Amino acid sequence: MKSSFFPSLPLAMFSALLCANHTPGQVADVPNARPIAGIPVNDVEANVRPFTLPDLLTLSNGQPVKDAARWVSQRRPEIVKFYETQVYGRVPPNAPKVTWEVASIDRSALGGTAVLKHLVGHMGGLDGPTIKVTLYTPAHATKPVPVLLGIQFGALPARRGPAPANNPGPAGAAAPVAASNSTANAGAAPAARAGAAGRGVGGGAPVARLIESGFGYASLSKGDIETDIEGPTLNPNVNIVRKLALAPGQAAPAADEWGAIAAWAWGISRVVDYFETDSDVDAMRVAITGGSRLGKTVLWAGVNDPRIALVIACSSGSGGAKLARRNYGETIAHLVAPTRYPYQFAANYQKYAANPEELPMDTHMLVAAMAPRPLLLHTAAHGDNWSDPKGEYLAGIAATPAYELLGKKGLDRTPQQGMVTGEFVGEDLAFYLNNGGHAALNWDVALQFLTKHLHPGS
Secondary structure, eight states, X not given: OTTOOOTTOOHHHHHHHHHHHOOTTTSOOOTTOOEETTEEOOOOGGGOOOOOXXXXXXXXXXXXXXXXXHIIXXXXXXXXXXXXXXXXXXXXXTOOOEEEEEEEEEEEHHHHTEEEEEEEEEESSTTSOEXXXXXXXXXXXXXXEEEEEEEESSOOOOOOSSOOOOOOOBSSSOHXXXXXXXXXXXXXXXXXXXXXXXXXXXGBOOHHHHHHTTOEEEEEEGGGTSOOOOSTTTTTOOOSHHHHTOOTTOOSOOTTBOXXXXXXXXXXXXXXXXXXXXXXXXXXXEEEEEETXXXXXXXXXXXXXXXXXXXXXXXXXXXXXXXXXXXXXXXXXXXXXXXXXXXXXXXXXGGGSSOGGGOSOOHHHHHHXXXXXXXXXXXXXXXXGGGOHHHHHHHHHHHHHHHXXXXXXXXXXXXXXXXXXXXXXXXXXXXXXXXXXXXXOOHHHHHHHHHHHHOTTO
């Protein structure tokens, strides 16, 4: 199965090939297991098969990594290269340039406490597709401030000149919730919108609280960058930026080129480009957050762009921080099934659907590649077995030696000590099992983590 590649196979054929070739270590043969995309799902911890992780601190040539210099110069680059070419996909050299403009400014947003800028990034030229961003910064700041950038599912509210304070929408909510909240707040009275932005309704960012704490907050929608529509007749979603980057005569990205997650991460980096030009923003203290598939996105964006100072990845699950070798909840096979999300990844990722044990790396290495920068793996306690919070917890424990090698602190736990709902574990690399549902960010915890590491006001 090392050369397996099924981007256009019907679901029945894909499932038949998968089941014919899988090893006992991944797709669990669990009695009465519910299928997703025709593939069994294991959600029983007792049915998790034993697995061995590849060694984090051993180079691909077998040489040990005993110091920070070798990690930085050799081990980390080979980890990033693997995930770039085999999982998320590399950005092609002809990806479009983005030209930014400040479309409008409201200097009395949130009751006069914030400056609100509506930004527009033009992809490939002034007549190209646009990336729309809202940026709030404290109105009375005397120096550049750290900014949290949230990537969200739903569209941002309409921009028609200098807008009153409004709710930028959830950074990590599921698509229907985000769309509902954005629509509701966009049509509300200005006072209602300002109140919603302050409270963080529906999982959205509490913008007023962030401003009061000395942070800026920015928001963008993934749908401005690349489409995200499920179904075999609608894949591969090469419709916006990935379409602009196709070479003459090329119908789809190459097998090692970007899927939608890498495209969304590319969009985050283009916003960071703008931050470097804005005197209100401290571009050395940019944090990012997103949930579910956007949790995967911010994890990859942080690893891939060293300018990003901190990442909060919510419920990133399979294809994110969850260990790929662990046959619990969603697996690679579920991700890349034709009716689901193959377009989110490089086509090369499909080679590992049946046998993740053949992966030369696992996601503890991806997590470790964020070191020494702060990373919070934020997971959910209720109804989120599909994302496998324990798989992320174990990845954090296994990634900790890289943080320690660089003089930072990770998860001071053994796998046997287990997760505790509501308990914050770790320091620079941290894990939190939230007392909530999928991708629901605990803003108390997020603000504590942001404040500790980005020091607003300093």
